Every structure is written in structure tokens, then in C-alpha cells.
Amino acid sequence: MLTADRAYHNRSPLDCMRAGAIGAAVRGSEGKEIRSTVQGRVAVVTGAGAGLGRAYALLLAERGAKVVVNDLGGARDGGGKSSQAADKVVQEIRSKNGTAVADYNSVEDGHKIVETAVSAFGRIDILINNAGILRDKSFARISDQDWDLVHAVHLRGAFKTTQAAWPHFKKQGYGRIVMTASNSGLLGNFGQANYSAAKMGLVGLSNTLAIEGAKGNIHCNVIVPTAASRLTEDILPPEFFAELKPELIAPVVAWLCHEDNTDNGAIIESAAGWAGKSYIVTSQGSVLRKRIGDAVSIEDVRDRWTDVTDMSTAKYRESIQEASGELLNVLEAVRDGPKEDEISKTFQITDKDVILYALAVGTPISDLHLLYESHENFCALPAFWINTGLVALMESDIIVKAIPGEDISLANLLHGEQYLEIFEQPATNGPLEVRCKVADVLDKGSGAVVIVDVESYDQNGTKVAFSQITSFFVGAGNFGGRRTSPRAINAVEVPKRKPDATIRQMTNPQQAAVYRLTGDLNPLHIDPDFAAIGGFAKPPLHGLCSLGFAVRHVLRQYANSDPRLFKALKVRFTKPVFPGETLQTDMWQEGSRIHFQTKCVESNNVVIGSNCNLVSVENGIS
């Protein structure tokens, strides 16, 4: 059975189209009304004479809050003063039977604003720091005054009001603060250097207040609004401007002020009836030196710059302690010195990778659970989980370094053997860390064999899979090394009797061209000249591609094509397969172990010799 929308349960089609973005269209009346939203709470809204502040004040009052409508009544650039703006909003609130008082103080005199709340209503519960001015000028033209004034209102103003409200919040064990930042701060904006800096300052202020207030039930969050307001009217195009109603943002801010909202230290962006969360992420980065005593040269930085700036596995750190902890791990690693035979890499697995792999190993459309991310049984084919380790190895030089002697050509690198064991089904979406370590190097005469153990960990640090990748370097043997290894996991012979079952499937001539898109970009499989250096008349198919076909055949025959019944396998790639050739998988069942052997029909060569363990579970192996 298919679920209509597995991954994006309860979200609108538009949300689903935003796949991956953290956010949601804000739905007006769909949800049950929150009865106690802010009833009886005392809220101070600065800059509430117009625009966003006014919308916040009106909504909070409508939901039963007692509101201090603060507005200095100044112009957009901070000049002038008037009581009219605040008075008008207070009248509006009162005309709807709401409770409000006006306050005309500058936010720089924050204590006076808070005093207004306390003397009118006896307390303060909510503080929305919304007041702001603009003094836009390109950086070269910004005067000290332009800088100081913008900072005084936005950053110092928020500091002063919050400083005055803080003791009240602490005493009563409750407080909700909203800081107003801007995409000008998060992303920068031409002509707004002063404003951008102040807005980012508010993010920093909120981050720390969230930490310091947490124990006392004081939450501080940031709203990043894009609204039609005095500040934006001549900046945004008119048709866009019309859709940026402050009323569409007010509920988001009201929810941030609500006692049921547990967010603290969040940055919430909102505009045009949409809201989303922003945060700062950091790349996995790269250690720039080998040992603890080493200096770091500019060349070290240059050589590792790709890894330093690779954001594909970037992550959010919850706290400064987490960031420091990671630093300690780095120091630990550097102290232990380099491990020339070890690497680790984190991949960001997506449903798309899983589906592409399934397609690249000939999965028919009838196996929808391998091809459709919204299928209730959607999962990856077992051999998919080998791919990450193989790609990590292909990108590193640990295998080449492990072989004695120079002149190792990658054209002579063949996938020799493969072991895989899955402990827990890894998630099809999310980070997967692979840790690869050279286990042994063998001298097979005609070639050198490098055995690499690969452990895969999910985002919780759980070891979900183990694989052993054995590569065969043709012509790199005879270096006087050992021939066998206690570390090698060996395949067993298939039974002598006739196979219990057989499945045939033709690969197509583009098979390698498609398969390489799953990650193994080895030119051996696509470039005839490169393949010729390795002694091939044409590019051979990836070993893992043939294996993907074979494992699917076994699952189809014995496990209703359910990869979750798979436990482990060991194979040897005995002969190459070429795209377009037909694979025939012969299978023998012995309890929950299925032996299989795959032949190339055209050449009659055994191309994969192996055994495969399937876990026997209820309704499992037939």
C-alpha cells in the first residue's frame, strides 16, 4: 500500500515542493484556535505606531493581552517626534474593546517604556523589540552619525528595553522576548552596512539571552520579517510590496510570544504568509596539520581548502560547548598523529541517491518500494551501502599508498572482492559517516591485494553497516609480501548440485554510463582509452553494478524483493562484465543462507562467485 505523502505528512503540496526547506506556509484558520494565546499577559511592543509593530499590537490585544503601544513618532531616519502614531493604535485597540496604553519614549530610554507597562498593568510578560530606523548609504558614504544612530535604536535600544524588563521576567519566572533582525543582516544588503551590522548584533544578543534566560523560563527568539512597512515601501517592487502584509507576520510573532512555544534562541523568518527557521551551519572542515607540534602553512590551507569549504555535510551546532567539544576531538586526533591508512568521510544520503542506485542496477518499476520515496516500504538495496565507502576510498590515496612500489596506475585497479553486513537499516535521508581503514596488503604474484575495512555510522553514532572492500591491483604484485591474511573474510564455494533457481537479466549498453552517476566515477568504466591502459578492449562494468543486479535477483527469488531481510554477503569478482551483456544468477538455498553465483551468459564466464545470508524472519524467505 502506498501512503499519499509519507515524508511530508500533514504538509501542503507547496510545502512538499519546498522539499528539504524547513518551513511551512502559514495557514490561517485551519488549526484549532489557541484559546489562551496571550490572554492576560502584558506586552510591550516598540515601534508599534505603524507597520509590523502595529500589527503585533493589534493581534496581541485582540487575543486578550494588555498592550503598551510604544512609538516615538519619529520619521524613518529617526528624526522628529510625535505622540500621534502610538495614540492612533491605542484608539484602534480600545475601539475593539482591547486594553492598551501609549508610550512615546525612545527605546534608548528602555526603562521608561517598561515603567509604563508596570505602572499601567503591574507587570510585563512580553517584550517585542521592533522599533527601528534606516539611514541607508553605501559604505563609503556612511558617516559616524549614520552608524551610531542606527545602532543606538536597533541594538542599544533592544538592549535597554530588555535590560529593564529582565529583572521583572526573572522575578516572575516568565518572559518572552522577540528581537527583530533582517535578511539585510543574515545575508547583507547593498547600502545597509550600518543596519546589517546592527541586525546581526541582535541575533548575537538573542543567542546569549536565550542561554542566560532558559533557567528562568525566559525565552528570546528572533523574527526576520520581510514586510510592507515604512522602512521598505520604496525599496521593494510594488506588486511584491502588496503581498507583504504585516498582518501575515503578526501571528508568527504572537506564537513566538506564546507560553506553549518552547523555542528559545531560534531565528524565524516570515513573509507573505510563510515562515521558516534559519540557522548558522558549519562545514565538517579539515585538520590543517598532521601533528600537534606542526605549524600550518599557507600551502596546507590551500591544499585542504576544498574540504574546509565543502558544505555538503555542514551541520548546526546546538551550543558553544558542542563547538568546543569538536575542537577537542580535532586536537585529540592531531595529538595521536596522522593515521596514513585511515580516512573518514560523511555523506549526506538522500532518497534520490537511493533511487538512482536502484535504477542503475536494473530495478524494474514493479519494485516500486525501491524507486519511490513515498512508498511505505521505501528502502535502499543492500549493496547501495557499499557505495559510500568505495567513493570515499576512490577520493583518497590510502589504497595506493598501501602498496609497496611506485607507478601504480588506477587503470589496473579492479574491484576484487566484497563483504557487506548490515546491522540496522540506515536512513535513506541523512548523514552517513564511513570510516575506512586498510586491514591488510597481500602479494598475489599477478597483483597486489589491498583489504579495507569500512564501518558506516548513522547520525546517532550507531554502527549500521560493515563492509570489507578488496581491491586487486593487476601487475603490482611480487613485492615479497604475504599471500593470505587472517583479516580477510572469505567467500565459500557454492554447492555442487544443480541450482535451485535461476534469474537472467540483460544489462544495457549504457549501464556503466548510468551507474557511474551513483558515485564511482572511475574512468575505467567509460573512457575506452583509459580502459585500454588496463588491458580492456572496452570499458568494463562496475563490479558493484553487477553485484547490484545479482543481489536483487536473490532478494526477488527468496525475499519478496525486500532488502530489509538481507543480512550479509561475500563475493569475489572473478571476471569482468561488459555493459550490454546478460547476467544469470544461479541460486541455492540452504536454510537462511542463499548461495549464488552470477555468470555472463555471452561468455559463459562466472563473473561473481559468492554466498549471501538473508535473515529469516516472519513472512521472510520463501
Ligand SMILES: CCCCCCC[C@@H](O)CC(=O)SCCNC(=O)CCNC(=O)[C@H](O)C(C)(C)COP(=O)(O)OP(=O)(O)OC[C@H]1O[C@@H](n2cnc3c(N)ncnc32)[C@H](O)[C@@H]1OP(=O)(O)O
Ligand atoms: C579504491 C577503491 C577500491 C575498490 C575500487 C573499485 C573501483 C571500481 O571502479 C573498479 C571495478 O569495478 S572493476 C570491475 C569489477 N571487477 C572485475 O571485473 C575483476 C574481475 N576479476 C578478474 O578479472 C580477476 O579475478 C583478477 C584480474 C582480479 C585476478 O585474476 P588473475 O590475475 O588471473 O588471478 P589468479 O591467477 O586467478 O589468482 C591469483 C591470486 O589472486 C587471487 N585472486 C584472484 N582473483 C581475485 C579477486 N577478484 N580478488 C581477490 N583475489 C583474487 C587468487 O585467489 C590467487 O591467490 P591465491 O593463490 O592466494 O588463492
